[in-house]
Amino acid sequence: ETLDKGLERTKQGVFSKLARAIAGKSKIDDEILDNLEEVFITSDVGVETTLKIIERIEKRVARDKYVNSSELNSLLCEEITDLLAENNNESSLPDFTVPADHQPHVIMVVGVNGVGKTTTIGKLASQFKKAGNKVVLGAADTFRAAAIEQLDVWGERAGVPVIKQKLGSDPASVAYDTLQSAKATGANVVIIDTAGRLHNKKGLMDELTKIRNVMQKVVPDAPHEVLLVLDGSTGQNAFEQARQFVAATSVNELAITKLDGTAKGGVVIGISDQFRIPVKYIGLGEGIDDLQVFHKKEFVESLFG
């Protein structure tokens, strides 16, 4: 299916590395565990999470005395899914449904330029619309002309309006207009694009705080979701960006993009574990339909099953 296909490069990487790690061995031993550590670190799972996984496998092997190396994959599936479940809050609502009392439901999207923020917003707009919602986009990344133009292109593709002002205008004012427009037209989902400048943490924090405050004049509990978009193909860089955005604003969910073009898909496991922020979406291509709601069990089974 599409998840397997999208994760093909990561799967191939993990699969061949795992095969090498257990080659010629019938029993999971210390040498396999050492090799396993390397498999995860080179798949960009990150050191901290890798050590947690190894420790879990070690415990299982110690408890069960003898574990056949052919059982390694199912052991990994179980332990990694369980590790990620510590950070579980998959929504109880069906995908792309928003609470009826959010009038409108506001999603603020943050992330540095180039990670696939605009593309993700376009994909989300399309899926929310297909699910029967009325969607409006706000072009509050007013810093780059290309950002406004790109959002316009995606708005057209998804068939949803884009509220914008001229280049360099106040992002908070665009967000305000977008929420007003949603109220006036009865739209129930608003997605706000924001500028992703990271060179100055205080600047970023101030800008996002200002957008928040101004939006709350229209919708007192906005934003309902703050979605951080990270480029999965950048591996450890994505960790660093997550660190900086989490410090600057209250991010409550992640989208990890470009997993189709990379063997670094393990980054999803590491980031999800380390930041205790649920991964909500994964990007598996450039097309409008190449976005999936992340389900950890399915994801882990796709990689190790």
Ligand code: GDP
């Ligand atoms: P932004 O600057 O963060 O808004 O980034 P864009 O949305 O403009 O995306 C930057 C580039 O990444 C574009 O060429 C997109 O087509 C590409 N892109 C975005 N998401 C994905 C994805 O999930 N997979 C692939 N392969 N490319 C993607």
